[in-house]
Amino acid sequence: MLEHLFYEDKGVLLQNLHSVTALGYLAVLFTLALLFSHPLYLAGIFLVSALAVVTAGAMEKWEFYLKAGLWMALLIMVINPLAFHAGKTILWRGPTLPILGNVSICLEAICYGAAMGIRLLAVLTIFCLAAAVVHPDKFLSLFSRFAYKSALVVSLATRMLPAAARDLANAREMLQMRGVDYGAGNLRERLKKYSWLLDILLLSSLEGALQIAEAMQARAFGTGPRSCYRRELKRPRDLLCFTACCFALVFSFYAKVKGYGDYNYYPQLGVLVPHPSSLILLGIILGSLALPLVLNWGWKHWPYLRSKI
Known part of the structure; x- marks a missing residue:
């Protein structure tokens, strides 16, 4: 059971990206999951992250994360309406309790708890994706050029648990x-x-x-400078995925500045789609983030594309 939580080579494109590209893709997903508060944007980030996990062949890992994440998301949805009563749309008024005071449940608190639950699931899915596509040795090799002894210690520590x-x-x-x-x-x-x-x-x-x-x-470790090390190659797929991440990040900040990525939950729910441009920007962002998944499909089913990227 535990061995499924660690890195397993599936031969998918996401695992064959340069470490910088893979980390950049994960960093963009994580940043957007924390940047947006709009439920549609959060749901879109969660959907792309979930598709990436499926594409990476990490369903067994994701099942473990979902079991914990769903319970925590439900807990947030239950606690938030009981703790916050700033909404105007009252669904139920309860008795007065010694510690909680006037117990009332409002629609705004339920919606906010649901949105935060989706954000939590998105973050957990991104961490699951990181465990599935980022090889620990490749990740630590990025720092081995200037701190190879520390990188070795961390590499041995990460291998210890698996x-x-x-x-x-x-x-x-x-x-x-x-x-x-x-x-x-x-x-x-x-x-x-x-x-x-x-x-x-x-x-x-x-x-x-x-x-x-x-x-x-x-191998005479530590007796002198390193004689050789593994160098990762930068390939066209890295350029395509990194460019897509940059596009997604730029348009995300633009949507944030325009206010499309934000949503007012209190004191009353705002308009879900304030302007058609909001959906257009969301489509551009999700399309950019989905480009590595499309390339992964071509990687598996189109040998010519695989040979070119």
């Missing part, structure tokens, strides 16, 4: 094949069985640390 989860799953399966039933027995017996897993995990971690140390010593 490796431990994989070793734990293997040890559990091995003991089950030998007849160990983790659900049988009383609490003390079950704890004893799980302690065997910790012993195996500790031994495998120590062996892995020794192997890494031997490999570093064999």
